[in-house]
Amino acid sequence: MDYDLESYDYELPPDLIAQYPCPDRPDSRLMVLDRATGKSTSCRFLDIKEHLVPGSLLVANNTRVLPARLTGKKASGGKVEFLLLTPLPLITPQRDGLEKTALVDCLLKASKHPRPGQWIEFSTDTRFKILERGEMGRARGELRWKGDLVRFFIENGRVPLPPYIQRKDDQNDHDRYQTVYASEDKIGSVAAPTAGLHFSPEFKDELEASGFGWAEVTLYVGYGTFSPVRCRDIREHPMHPEYIEVSPEAASRIREARKAGAKIVGIGTTTARTLESVGVPGEKMTAHQGWTDLFIYPGYKFKVIDQLVTNFHLPRSSLLMMVSALAGRECILNAYNEAGRQGFRFFSYGDAMFIK
16 A cells, blocks of 8 residues: 555645745744654744754754746747756856857747757857757756856756746745755755745754754755655655765764764755665764765655654645655645644645654
8 A cells, every 4th residue: 555656645725835035934834743643733933943852963954945837939930848957066067169059958848849950049149959859848958058057057047846836936035945055056956845944044053052063064956856756656666866965964963863872854855865775874974075876765764864844735746745755655645634724834835844
């Protein structure tokens, strides 16, 4: 049953899908789920410190969201929506006269799909040539540009809000679809590590002043995180790779916490995926850079994460399967049903769950 895709369905009233961020980051609600008993309690997110074990180490994903969605035109004049999937730090440009060029992966959306060999223009200085078409709108091709590519996306790109947020992005999303600890030099994700959206700078400082440790890792959120599971047997789902980084400093803090017997609390599923991709049982954790295609679903034995702060996830998603691996599928779905009855906000801009 835990491997049957349909067993990860649940019904959610549409009005509980959060369309806007909370007006104040720590003003969110929190469901605390005890996985040992299956019982849950509700409180403000600010009260999470009352449920954390003293001395716990909180580990967060410090990636920064890129306004990675561009609107371009084919030579015929038809519009094409382009979403960059390749993390910016992995784009290695080559010089071709005044232009820079690099191979990148993307998602394309158009009324009539462009074919390999066609160019898509975003500006007089920036264009994309399709070389290969993949499934579900994926494509690979040659990106050509002049000047600073990061600045071009920041000035011309749009925030890639999930499709269930049924409105256009605005300046509020540029400010709030970003964690307060997102690092400027870790820009390149196409979605926010949304469990971190509940933290304000003041609350983060308050937690550290209360004796909780803090460490940061990086996962550039891409297609692997939001790609839907379509295989009836979830074990057959191909997890698309995402790029991760664990710095020597973060690895050292995790080793020290393990040695001291402290709880390791992952802030978000992307943090959990990063740590579980690198860690081994015991106190060992080393610095790492590379790709991960780790798919965590029930039956997986966690090596690093003890507890998890997360949002409420989409039905049939790999993220729902990950939290089910930690707490048990029935336990999670019962908690989700209770959250629905209590009016919790779901998905990226929604409320939080703490699985302890």
